[in-house]
Amino acid sequence: xxxxxxxxxxxxxxxxxxxxxxxxxxxxxxxxxxxxxxxxxxxxxxxxxxxxxxxxxxxxxxxxxxxxxxxxxxxxxxxxxxxxxxxxxxxxxxxxxxxxxxxxxxxxxxxxxxxxxxxxxxxxxxxxxxxxxxxxxxxxxxxxxxxxxxxxxxxxxxxxxxxxxxxxxxxxxxxxxxxxxxxxxxxxxxxxxxxxxxxxxxxxxxxxxxxxxxxxxxxxxxxxxxxxxxxxxxxxxxxxxxxxxxxxxxxxxxxxxxxxxxxxxxxxxxxxxxxxxxxxxxxxxxxxxxxxxxxxxxxxxxxxxxxxxxxxxxxxxxxxxxxxxxxxxxxxxxxxxxxxxxxxxxxxxxxxxxx
Ligand code: 25A
Ligand code: L14
Numbered sequence: 001x002x003x004x005x006x007x008x009x010x011x012x013x014x015x016x017x018x019x020x021x022x023x024x025x026x027x028x029x030x031x032x033x034x035x036x037x038x039x040x041x042x043x044x045x046x047x048x049x050x051x052x053x054x055x056x057x058x059x060x061x062x063x064x065x066x067x068x069x070x071x072x073x074x075x076x077x078x079x080x081x082x083x084x085x086x087x088x089x090x091x092x093x094x095x096x097x098x099x100x101x102x103x104x105x106x107x108x109x110x111x112x113x114x115x116x117x118x119x120x121x122x123x124x125x126x127x128x129x130x131x132x133x134x135x136x137x138x139x140x141x142x143x144x145x146x147x148x149x150x151x152x153x154x155x156x157x158x159x160x161x162x163x164x165x166x167x168x169x170x171x172x173x174x175x176x177x178x179x180x181x182x183x184x185x186x187x188x189x190x191x192x193x194x195x196x197x198x199x200x201x202x203x204x205x206x207x208x209x210x211x212x213x214x215x216x217x218x219x220x221x222x223x224x225x226x227x228x229x230x231x232x233x234x235x236x237x238x239x240x241x242x243x244x245x246x247x248x249x250x251x252x253x254x255x256x257x258x259x260x261x262x263x264x265x266x267x268x269x270x271x272x273x274x275x276x277x278x279x280x281x282x283x284x285x286x287x288x289x290x291x292x293x294x295x296x297x298x299x300x301x302x303x304x305x306x307x308x309x310x311x312x313x314x315x316x317x318x319x320x321x322x323x324x325x326x327x328x329x330x331x332x333x334x335x336x337x338x339x340x341x342x343x344x345x346x347x348x349x350x351x352x353x354x355x
Contacts, residue, residue, distance in 0.1 A: 008069070132218040148252065270293050
């Protein structure tokens, strides 16, 4: 009989945590027992897993004893506190927050891009930002074939990136506006319904937002390429599920759009949808609920040498978060010896290389 594992999900009641439970089930992860964890707000509530109702427990000391793997999506503060504790309890953590991504002890992994990095873990593995994941899945085959020197990207990000509260804000505002009532505004600094906000996460001193600098710093770390130049503008749009991205790249050597289409068609985790004649291109409405990264509008960038432009769409809660985290857990059980944690005594997460 093949092995089965004790799995914890921290943040099990959130938008991403619920999807993690679904992904474990849908992908057939060999779960022996599942422990849903969240804050005191949700302790005692029920979540469904594999046809059973499980009671959510408050995360605290001892929560990770006896677990083989814990998948976290409870925000950076909870990850800073609980990930080292879990790793020291012998439980390998796959963390979806931004907390540990730039720590040199922590591999930052997209299975289609840098699966091998998982072997260097010491008990904590970070799941990249959703916008970075879908962009690099799409760019990896091109990077390997001809190199990429520079990336310029504009994102169109769904409100589910902010978790359950973002989903509620867009629903409420839309409902109220249709009734001629004042829309409530709690989550974003401006109305998101029928609007576009060039503002995701907080502003930094260099004029970029933290979300934009995550795309820069995470690309450098995942491609292991300090020389790659990246500039991002991240925009929140009134879409529930699915981030879209307009991506322009300058490659090291020339490559034709047809060759890019060909490469991406054969690459793992990608579906090419690119037939302008029949209005076929990726849409958030079609990508929602799917695990693949969708790519279309592949064309030569007429403004520079060796330029390619494209449109990249994926479900931010699935491939951007839950699916990628479960795929990392799958890597951990595929090779013997990877389910051990030897997290060092000094805990504090290293901050981003540059911001
Ligand atoms: O810090 P980061 O990395 O930037 O991430 C910030 C948030 O973004 C979401 C996720 O929110 C995360 O918390 N997120 C992160 N990565 C994402 C990605 N790639 C992403 N979203 C999309 N794509 P979330 O709403 O999905 O999940 C939050 C979950 O974490 C639990 N949690 C929070 N603090 C915790 C904790 N668990 C343990 N210890 C802690 N200290 C949280 O559980 C939820 O499961 P909960 O019990 O706190 O909340 C249950 C329900 O209560 C509501 N709620 C949340 N906050 C408040 C609240 N109600 C009132 N007041 C609040 N302040 C929510 O509706 C939730 O469903
Ligand atoms: O860093 O608000 O993974 O859309 C991803 C979703 C940060 C917030 C991360 C959003 C989060 C982001």
